[in-house]
Structure formats: structure tokens, C-alpha cells
Amino acid sequence: MTDVPGVAVPPGQCTLQIGYWDDDRGCRALQGEWGDDHLLDSHEFSSDGLTVFGLIEEPETYRMLAAKWLER
DSSP, X not given: OOOOTTOOOOTTOOEEEEEEEEOSSSOEEEEEEEEOSSTTOXXXXXXXXXXXESOOOXXXXXXXXXXXHHHO
């Protein structure tokens, strides 16, 4: 776990989590959330989270989406 200066952890949460999956058949997904000790299992599809499924894009596009989410 890494502390990032200027990023405050919401009450009841402990880590900022981002996951990218590619099944080598073109099915890709990107998720991000404030979570607990279990990786990406508390996502509630809220306006604060990041959820991207089904885009036919290169991995670089997913990197850009994750970076923009982190910057907001």
C-alpha cells in the first residue's frame, strides 16, 4: 500500500484500487474504487467509482481513462 500526498481516504475505506482485465479475446474491463482489504469487491457502481466494460479499444485508452479518473 502506498500513501499518496493530497489524497484523503474516505471514512471506512482503506485503499484506492484499480483493476484492468484483458482475456486475450478482446474482452476488456476497467474498474476503480475506494475499497477494503478485498480487491475490487465492494464496488456499488456509484458515481464515485470507475466502471468500463465492453469498449473495443487499445490498452492505452484504458490507461488514459484510469488516469483521468484518478486526476478528478
